[in-house]
Amino acid sequence: MLDLSSLYRRGMLGITERAWVNRLFTQHPVGRRLATRFVAGEGLDDAIAVASALNRRGISVSMDHLGEHVHDAGTAAEALADYMACLDQIEAGHLDGNVSVKLTQLGLAVDPSIARDALEKLAKRAAGSGTTVTVDMEESMWTEATIELYEDVQQRFGNLGIALQAYLHRTVDDLVRVMPLGGHVRLCKGAYVEPPEVAVQEKGQVVIQFRRLLAMLMAEPATYPAIATHDDELIRDTYARARVRDGSFEFQMLYGVRPALQQEIIERGHRLRVYVPYGSQWYPYLTRRMAERPANLALFLRAVVGK
Numbered sequence: 650m651l652d653l654s655s656l657y658r659r660g661m662l663g664i665t666e667r668a669w670v671n672r673l674f675t676q677h678p679v680g681r682r683l684a685t686r687f688v689a690g691e692g693l694d695d696a697i698a699v700a701s702a703l704n705r706r707g708i709s710v711s712m713d714h715l716g717e718h719v720h721d722a723g724t725a726a727e728a729l730a731d732y733m734a735c736l737d738q739i740e741a742g743h744l745d746g747n748v749s750v751k752l753t754q755l756g757l758a759v760d761p762s763i764a765r766d767a768l769e770k771l772a773k774r775a776a777g778s779g780t781t782v783t784v785d786m787e788e789s790m791w792t793e794a795t796i797e798l799y800e801d802v803q804q805r806f807g808n809l810g811i812a813l814q815a816y817l818h819r820t821v822d823d824l825v826r827v828m829p830l831g832g833h834v835r836l837c838k839g840a841y842v843e844p845p846e847v848a849v850q851e852k853g854q855v856v857i858q859f860r861r862l863l864a865m866l867m868a869e870p871a872t873y874p875a876i877a878t879h880d881d882e883l884i885r886d887t888y889a890r891a892r893v894r895d896g897s898f899e900f901q902m903l904y905g906v907r908p909a910l911q912q913e914i915i916e917r918g919h920r921l922r923v924y925v926p927y928g929s930q931w932y933p934y935l936t937r938r939m940a941e942r943p944a945n946l947a948l949f950l951r952a953v954v955g956k
């Protein structure tokens with residue numbers, strides 16, 4: 650059964666797919682202002698400035714050049730070039746950072762070989778400056794192709810990591826499959842609307858699955874766990890399991906989400922990486938952040954009516 654917050658998330662993601670809602674957000678100055686709370690800026694320079702400031706506070710970053718579901722090879726090539734430029738800036742600025750990529754942005758839907766070629770180039774470039782590439786996880790129709798491509802490139806380059814979503818029924822098997830590859834594994838709840846055959850629907854059930862995966866991941870010495878959540882309960886669980894890792898794991902959080910909690914985590918001496926999205930294609934990313942928290946939508950609506 651769906652609980653209220655899952656219903657809100659589902660409804661919200663449905664509404665924001667409509668063209669007029671998209672226009673309302675992207676063309677209204679308030680929409681753009683709300684985006685700046687969660688997005689570092691439209692240009693690479695803006696994002697690098699945010700990343701440098703986070704590094705100065707002892708926080709690592711993962712840079713996400715926003716974009717997804719690319720349908721032509723030319724746009725996929727542009728996305729690859731943008732990520733290459735980002736890796737150049739990370740190296741030039743001696744930043745403690747890596748990049749997070751979506752395979753549909755690198756051409757997975759056009760031709761898997763385009764995405765494979767791009768991921769290899771990024772892995773090679775990142776290795777050249779001693780950093781890594783994290784493969785984001787998208788809608789479930791892409792899960793198998795994403796994991797297959799990750800396995801292939803990780804086996805040859807060794808400096809990749811992958812995001813796995815706790816809400817999917819298949820994720821325990823996927824975790825068992827990717828752990829021996831030795832990359833980092835980002836464990837998150839999952840941000841998309843999925844049917845009951847594919848994913849658990851109720852928030853409490855997602856937390857139960859997350860806990861099970863967390864226990865497996867933190868107990869596996871061959872992999873580096875990246876625990877991506879802002880959920881107090883799951884963060885407490887991670888603190889409790891931290892002793893066995895001897896510092897060899899990190900928390901991951903989103904830029905602009907629960908900054909006080911982010912500060913608390915570094916003050917406790919844990920590693921934290923903040924996901925820094927940037928670029929002009931911020932609308933789908935913003936809709937997922939609003940779907941996670943009704944207060945974010947309320948903020949927007951209040952600003953539109955001028956209250």
Ligand SMILES: Cc1cc2nc3c(=O)[nH]c(=O)nc-3n(C[C@H](O)[C@H](O)[C@H](O)COP(=O)(O)OP(=O)(O)OC[C@H]3O[C@@H](n4cnc5c(N)ncnc54)[C@H](O)[C@@H]3O)c2cc1C
Nearest residue numbers: 785786812837838839840877878879880901902924938941
């Ligand atoms: C670094 C990182 C990378 C991610 N990568 C992926 C990915 O590759 N694929 C994928 O499907 N999902 C990804 N996600 C998103 C994830 O799946 C969840 O949708 C998102 O993190 C919200 O879940 P939560 O665990 O924070 O718990 P929630 O229960 O949603 O939130 C816990 C608390 O955090 C606060 N909070 C949460 N979200 C927000 C927000 N947007 N604004 C303000 N406060 C908020 C609220 O106070 C809430 O009570 C990623 C998340 C992070 C942190």
